[in-house]
């Protein structure tokens with residue numbers, strides 16, 4: 001499904017023109033001694049050496065964590081890849097190769113080798129020299145070098161390294177469930193579906209504050225119907241109240257006779273939504289449907305008709321893309337689970353320190 005492969009059209013790796021007759025014996029390399037050139041020519045004719053590595057993802061011992069991240073990124077875009085499949089001899093002593101180069105990845109669909117380096121700029125001169133030599137000896141092979149800067153830019157675009165922006169150390173993240181691109185893709189699908197379902201109708205979107213603001217802002221821009229926006233805010237009652245929750249901000253707009261879509265970031269037990277739906281029904285809208293981005297259906301206590309669901313997620317506490325833990329982490333661009341130690345810290349103190357240093 002193309003819709004499930006977001007960003008393929010703008011994927012950062014250029015597809016090089018496939019060379020029809022890739023020559024196994026390139027023209028003589030200028031500047032080489034005639035005898036050595038002849039030896040090299042013989043060795044070159046035998047071609048690059050296959051390296052025996054298992055190709056199944058998850059079983060590969062990557063030399064560097066950046067390589068594992070890069071592999072996950074390729075997996076996400078369904079780009080076929082192999083890890084270090086080929087060694088290219090670069091220099092020979094007679095027939096014996098004395099220097100060779102093994103690019104980190106090969107992308108068969110792109111016919112492209114990728115070398116990742118997270119070394120400091122000053123240390124990659126040797127790499128550049130090897131790559132220049134690759135071009136001389138194997139002009140038909142395309143290798144791209146991703147420097148540390150390129151690599152982090154790439155990951156940031158897909159949400160993995162963007163944590164630096166939000167002052168959350170990467171080490172605090174247990175697992176990223178959905179990247180910004182995955183969320184945006186799903187939100188666009190929901191918007192398209194809602195636009196189709198409400199053809200020839202206008203609607204009022206009612207968001208439950210505050211976590212929903214991120215989702216609502218993105219969703220409304222994917223809906224091509226005339227719409228109005230309103231917000232509700234609920235909070236748990238203190239002890240001894242009959243109702244489970246109370247409204248702390250009521251609707252501004254009149255919804256009687258209107259098509260209402262109630263938007264929520266995450267539903268767990270369904271108790272909050274059930275209370276709100278009951279209240280909204282009493283105002284006799286023309287129709288009332290529910291749209292939630294994340295659904296922890298395992299924890300559901302109230303049977304609730306949810307018309308639109310973004311993602312079914314496991315029963316774990318999640319933050320990001322509007323969802324908070326003690327009001328923090330809403331601005332993470334992805335949905336993630338934090339390390340248990342993070343939840344044990346005193347976040348109010350952390351926030352106070354934060355404000356002090358900001359002022």
Ligand code: IMP
Pocket residue numbers: 211264265266267268269270271272273316317318319323324325
């Ligand atoms: P429910 O009434 O049990 O469905 O609770 C839903 C509310 O709990 C949501 O509106 C969220 O504010 C909050 N919530 C539930 N699970 C999470 C989570 O994993 N992260 C952040 N907030 C959550």
Ligand code: MG
Pocket residue numbers: 208209210211212265266
């Ligand atoms: Mg909420």
